[in-house]
Amino acid sequence: MALPLRPPVTAVNHPEGQYLDLLRLILESGDDRQDRTGVGARSIFGAMMRFDLGRGFPLITTKRVFWKSCFREMLWFLTGGTNIRPLVAEGVHIWTDWPLKAYREATGEAIDRDAFERRIVEDEAFAARWGELGPVYGKQWRRWTGPDGREHDQIAGLIDGIRRNPASRRLLFHAWNVAEIDRMALPPCHMVYQFHVSRGRLSCLLYQRSADVLLGLPFNLAGASLLTHMLAQQCDLEPGELVWSGGDVHLYHNHLEQARLQLGREPRPFPRLNLLRRPDDIDGYRIEDLEVVGYDPHPHIKAEVAV
Template sequence: MEQYIDYLRDILENGTEHADRTETGTLRVFGRQLRFDLNAGFPLITTKRVWMHGVATELCWFLSGGTNIRPLLEQGVSIWTDWPLKRYRDVTGDDISQDDFEQRIIEDEVFASKWGELGPVYGKQWRHFEGPDGYVDQIATLVERLRESPGSRRHLVSAWHPAQTNRMALPPCHYAFQCFVEGEPGDGRLSLMWQQRSVDSFLGLPFNIASYALLTHMLAQQADLTPHQLIFNGGDCHIYTNHLDVVHEQLERTPHPLPTLNLTPRDSIFDYTIDDITIANYEHHPALRAPIAV
């Protein structure tokens, strides 16, 4: 994962300071690419611990079409809580703690339906993209095309719905991905490239890399293909100014060898659960913590 370390150095050395929506401040560059050979190991950052349980739980939630944080909280994953919690506090004036808010979401279905909803975010767009002629299940369509028309140039999924971004708690940062097949099912190779408009390079990007690597393995398994390359294309690639100290600490660490992914086969891409996903030989440096910008 030396290329990820080099990417962080690039932002530190070439980035310009800029104010941002969250009023935190960033160092930012524009237009960067990273490429990962999935045959060389699973691209889980080793210079800090990446929480694979959270990565896998979120991806399965996306694939389920979910847009409410309740199923995530029931599995101990709080990565989406900040946005509905902020909305609840702003609307009600109640300075509830995060723990109490999450407990109410879990215990009270009516409260969860009102305050745990994120709007038409990734799960909605991936599984129920709304058009003039009805809804499109983009993931089901993608799997079908990978199996039946592997050479197609239309293996594309979009999470960006211009007419609905103002209804989302957070418009999609990783807004689209495209698949590319070399060969045919049975002996072919699958690559995936995702597009990201806004990249929290310390907290978010390691999560995104692991998530799309896992998705590539799932899609390959469903289409009887071998995972090949994972490619990241970033637009506004930034480091928040309150992350600079931990980024410098991370740069002093030497990466370990990559771990491997074990994925239990399932009949449908929608059948995978957290129990089907295990990471072997994940040697990593201690976790590095930093606040999320909301």
């Protein structure tokens, strides 16, 4: 089936309409295909959205997004961490399914997620063995290892570049380290973040090779927007635009009904993000520093993660 030249326009003049149009386009014109998870997905190739961060924080409103979990994940990435233990200790479960699957397959033990997470939190040695994800995002962002063995802090380099040479076309970082992909629990989906300074505003273009539109993409939009706000504050700039671009953009087959349910809802006004203090550096932010004001979403839509 030939894809239409552009997605249909929603009846709502709201920036979230771009996301809803993407859901609709995948449902109506996507290609059904099997994938590594065994669940199967309906997919399109190539999509883009733009959000003006000065006019609202793009936290999806047609279902509740648990923004504190999303923000804690972004703060964890910035620590350079690759073990789920600090996330689980804060009640964040979004990375647990991958090490849990590995543990079950290696030991044959039919442990449930709650019991597995209790052991991760309570037993440091168990967490060191079974909570490790390999050299995923945080490692690549803060400790990329070059062929000479030197580690490179891409985030520190980015901040220095924004401050010293804001017109540079090299203000970016990425996580697709070919030499280490086979050691990662999941190769990076949100791969490349590029930044642009214009008229005192910092904008971010995020490229994702793979986007789980129902579950993952709302987190990706919020996480990249949060990062842009923090970087802007650190560099004495205002947040500009978030430009999101996706490669393989898909709905898993067990998410199709949930997507249809979400499409029946009207977007509500985007909330506002407040940074309550300015830490000395990017490593100083804590969840208590981040305030979301005016978030009034529709109810949560339950869906299973495809691992």
